[in-house]
Amino acid sequence: MNPFIICIVTIDDMEKAALIARVLVEKKLVACVNIVPQIRSIYSWKGQIYDESECLMIMKTRRELFGKLQTAAKELHPYEVPEIIALEIAEGLPAYLSWIDESTRPKF
């Protein structure tokens, strides 16, 4: 099991996305967040099909933080059941992975 992951979260608004991203970076739960604006999301919910505008958040962090990240993101997120999923980073530039590691550890 590799120690680093990307975490994907979708949300309906760029400013909410930026707020959540900033809180998670400040709490050192993630090293960075890329927010892709204006994606179109098509999904089924309680038997109906929806076609809505969302943002896609792509976070980079350490796998052992996923539990805490999940809890914090869920608390900040307006949805009842938000998309919060993680994919394993298989390889990466060593200096970049070190930066993810340092950015997600408390200073003291």
Place this chain on the structure above:
Amino acid sequence: MNPFIICIVTIDDMEKAALIARVLVEKKLVACVNIVPQIRSIYSWKGQIYDESECLMIMKTRRELFGKLQTAAKELHPYEVPEIIALEIAEGLPAYLSWIDESTRPKF
């Protein structure tokens, strides 16, 4: 092997992407599709380099459906050899993963 995946498909037009997405959701082959508009794709095809506008589709489903999803997406897709790839979801919010599971199982 984890039971959930994201599936990535690229296509040259947003309305075609939305149509394919809706069919796959209605058929319960995927729970949801995020469509990223106006990406720029640079690739080589039969010895020539192309630089074209596409959309990126990110689908969430169960891994055991990938064969059926691949067949259905290929049939609906205008390209000779479309990009249809899957990445394993390593972890996720349990309620969200349950929703993917329920949304991709026939009602009766």
Place this chain on the structure above:
Amino acid sequence: MNPFIICIVTIDDMEKAALIARVLVEKKLVACVNIVPQIRSIYSWKGQIYDESECLMIMKTRRELFGKLQTAAKELHPYEVPEIIALEIAEGLPAYLSWIDESTRPKF
């Protein structure tokens, strides 16, 4: 370990992204690159939080090329420590995976 990966790189400018993409495709280090424009990146760097506009590059290639790809992308990239990470492709349309394979092997 599956033989194919997607590689994610972020960069601050679309034309730089397109240039790097073209060089990597010409060198047969990647089969294709999708560039997502105008993403918003929130991250911490040397104790400060930044909120900046970037592009997201998603490349498809063979895993055994990641070392060479990493070196080439780092040389072309303006950042001191660029994001260069790889995720394993778990499954894919066989014809598409073959195309990735052929597109990343020297002709002679």
